[in-house]
Amino acid sequence: MNRIVPKLDATLRQPAELVAQGLAPAAGLIDLEKVAARYAVAVTADLAALIDRGDPDDPIARQFIPSADELIGQPGENADPIGDDAHSPVAGIVHRYPDRVLFKLVHVCAVYCRFCFRREMVGPGKPNALSEDACRDALDYIRSHREIWEVILTGGDPMMLSPRRLGEIMADIATIDHVKIIRIHTRVPVADAARISPEMIAALRVEGATTWIAVHANHPRELTDKTRAACARLADAGIPLVSQSVLLAGVNDDAATLEALMRAFVECRIKPYYLHHGDLAPGTAHLRTTIEHGQDLMRALRGRVSGLCQPDYVLDIPGGHGKAPLGPNYLSRANSRERELSPEARYRIVDYCGEVHLYPPKP
Numbered sequence: 001m002n003r004i005v006p007k008l009d010a011t012l013r014q015p016a017e018l019v020a021q022g023l024a025p026a027a028g029l030i031d032l033e034k035v036a037a038r039y040a041v042a043v044t045a046d047l048a049a050l051i052d053r054g055d056p057d058d059p060i061a062r063q064f065i066p067s068a069d070e071l072i073g074q075p076g077e078n079a080d081p082i083g084d085d086a087h088s089p090v091a092g093i094v095h096r097y098p099d100r101v102l103f104k105l106v107h108v109c110a111v112y113c114r115f116c117f118r119r120e121m122v123g124p125g126k127p128n129a130l131s132e133d134a135c136r137d138a139l140d141y142i143r144s145h146r147e148i149w150e151v152i153l154t155g156g157d158p159m160m161l162s163p164r165r166l167g168e169i170m171a172d173i174a175t176i177d178h179v180k181i182i183r184i185h186t187r188v189p190v191a192d193a194a195r196i197s198p199e200m201i202a203a204l205r206v207e208g209a210t211t212w213i214a215v216h217a218n219h220p221r222e223l224t225d226k227t228r229a230a231c232a233r234l235a236d237a238g239i240p241l242v243s244q245s246v247l248l249a250g251v252n253d254d255a256a257t258l259e260a261l262m263r264a265f266v267e268c269r270i271k272p273y274y275l276h277h278g279d280l281a282p283g284t285a286h287l288r289t290t291i292e293h294g295q296d297l298m299r300a301l302r303g304r305v306s307g308l309c310q311p312d313y314v315l316d317i318p319g320g321h322g323k324a325p326l327g328p329n330y331l332s333r334a335n336s337r338e339r340e341l342s343p344e345a346r347y348r349i350v351d352y353c354g355e356v357h358l359y360p361p362k363p
């Protein structure tokens, strides 16, 4: 493997910088400029160092280096693929389920993922940064809805805020009696692990609510020593960690990679939580798989790793109708032939090797 680690300390944001660093071919610069004019680009030094410049199909590059394929739209793709706007009662809040809200605090991220379902909403220059007044209104909304038990800070990436600002908002949320859980969705432990500083960790621990962190990573190579150390700092501070990943063609859509990713999460004290089917975000068709392929991979995973390593494979139903588990389903009604063979049998169950068993079994 020809892995060259560049000496970088700044985030790369311009296609020309990516070309200069050997992360994108010079011949594609004009197309990359077109992509960058529409969707934000940022590759942190940590992630640039992970990219194998000798591999044209590098799974880390595929997630962060823009591609001309992003200029190709597909029917069904939508600027708001999971219907945030339809469920937004006030700026910054998405209230889709009764007991929880998304609180979109910031519109910037440490890195910009090429498959992002909020790609039309995140990045410098996007119109939905939350003002101080809007932030106050969002807090008032949460305060006045007693059914809200959990507040999910997302964005953008909430860990792009300074520890002081994040701590203030966390403390404000935690003073609301009925809010018991604050969950933070972040890519920062992977993209810029140094931000998980003692100050940041202190900001995350608040009186009156329990903090959970959902760490976003899609390939086992993202769980570097630095990232593992950052996750250990969070876990050692008593903050429970869960994972979220996106199933991505050419990144993690094979059983061995998914297995290694889930094992790496568990080694880092991160409980695998969600494996998202790719959303219908514009210009992301080249990164989506079929649902059937996703189900095959989940079947394979069931046979390879323990329950501790199993995420839920889910789809956000377009239009904002919430998440649905995509299976696979291991249980179905016994058919008439099976009931003739075994009159007690009501169900057929498929085991992790693909063999069918009737249930209840013959006495």
Ligand code: SF4
Residues within 6 Å of the ligand: 108, 109, 110, 111, 112, 113, 115, 116, 117, 118, 119, 122, 155, 156, 157, 186, 187, 216
């Ligand atoms: S970090 Fe999250 S919000 Fe930001 S670009 Fe990646 S997927 Fe989108």
